[in-house]
Amino acid sequence: MDLSPRDPDWETRVEASFAAQSFMRHLGATLAHVSVGAVDIELKMRPDLTQQHGFFHAGATSSVADSAAGYAALTLFAADSGVLTCEYKINLLNPAKQDVLLARGRVIKPGRTLTIAKADVYGLDEGTQVHVATGLFTLMSVSGVKD
Amino acid sequence: MDLSPRDPDWETRVEASFAAQSFMRHLGATLAHVSVGAVDIELKMRPDLTQQHGFFHAGATSSVADSAAGYAALTLFAADSGVLTCEYKINLLNPAKQDVLLARGRVIKPGRTLTIAKADVYGLDEGTQVHVATGLFTLMSVSGVKD
């Protein structure tokens, strides 16, 4: 698997694009790690993010998983190409109530048009780590779209 | 397909549970329609919900789709059972920038333990309707959990 970036400014680009995602800010998500083909996003528990039983809403969990997978893909895209999620599938393995969710996006198969990535989400508390969700994502490289 | 509610108070229960989903409130989503096996959720465009190109973030789109599918399932559950999303898959068909997203959750196959539902999300503007996303959801009935 060839994971060489085509855009020398891949790191800056991912950080700038993430900063421009108002939705991530609205959730309180932050970029925890960026390397070639790999992006981690952190989400701190807040009552705003819960469903009716006080667990993280599946939508919040999926949102950080999607952004982590999408940005992992973007690290490999050409400078003039943006990223779009075509589809994804996510299994919610355990209900999560931990202090922090960590979504780890990793590229499985890079491609000119389509890139496949996975994301695993973990719930982290003092001394415990729970596997909260795992998903597979199909990301598209859209040329002519600045990201 | 037998779509008879097992809990006579299904409608009140869905409304109360939706009202208790802080995450839906945080997004600004509202319950637009509730009938047996069918729930619609509306989400008005706000900058808070967008990704880096000004479209609805896939996470926001998926979140209302997930809640619509989950509550469509809950209309059919027994009084002492809550709903949990086991997994879902969503195809994002068109980028959405419309005034309103409408997520329509519909039960495909009810079951004692697992219920399968679909959700279609439409972007609505004056005079136009765009098919934004379509997804399939596996929902679990968890007894002993009040919803």
Place this chain on the structure above:
Amino acid sequence: MDLSPRDPDWETRVEASFAAQSFMRHLGATLAHVSVGAVDIELKMRPDLTQQHGFFHAGATSSVADSAAGYAALTLFAADSGVLTCEYKINLLNPAKQDVLLARGRVIKPGRTLTIAKADVYGLDEGTQVHVATGLFTLMSVSGVKD
């Protein structure tokens, strides 16, 4: 949704390509219906197609669903483009033991590169019809590949 074929010979092409799928012949599957954006495939029950409890193997069910979705997409592709399944998701709704499986592939969103289709599989017996499976498929148009 614009469902106009780009290749005037779309029907012949689908039939010829289906005839060239050795795997469909090996399963005993036949083309039951072809129209623009819609293809049905039929599979007669045979002990060869079962899992350990005598039901159709999920793999057999998925195989005809995949071919039905793929050929529904191919009806809309340009003459010089072949079809490839990028990914799919399928929910197996009911175990199937009926005489015939009918897989109905329908295009949901046509596109230059990616086409999204769904497939529903029904089990048909004298007088009964069971919803066996439902799935969502992402198909890619690969130019320069004869189909």
Place this chain on the structure above:
Amino acid sequence: MDLSPRDPDWETRVEASFAAQSFMRHLGATLAHVSVGAVDIELKMRPDLTQQHGFFHAGATSSVADSAAGYAALTLFAADSGVLTCEYKINLLNPAKQDVLLARGRVIKPGRTLTIAKADVYGLDEGTQVHVATGLFTLMSVSGVKD
């Protein structure tokens, strides 16, 4: 993650159940490895298994992936419980024409009712290994069904 078998005869049971899957025999698939939470299935290339361009049909690839994931789950089930695939999602990463497909099923999260597994399929030739597909599977434990 607790991967202790509940049935002391798990290995024999998996082998007997696999031998009873007529569909696996029809494809020519064989059991290559069985351990707790992990099952590998091998499929040798034959013209019978191909689509119109001579590659393994996505249906054949998915079928061995599904059986590998299902049997990986079954190694952990109680003696009186059978396994059923509820749903799965698979990404087809590379077209496969290799001599052998190897599907590796691994349990991600065991559970009383639902078990989540992944399967990765590799194409193996002399000296090369290609990642052909990756998928996520939801398997159900059905009590009272002998497997």
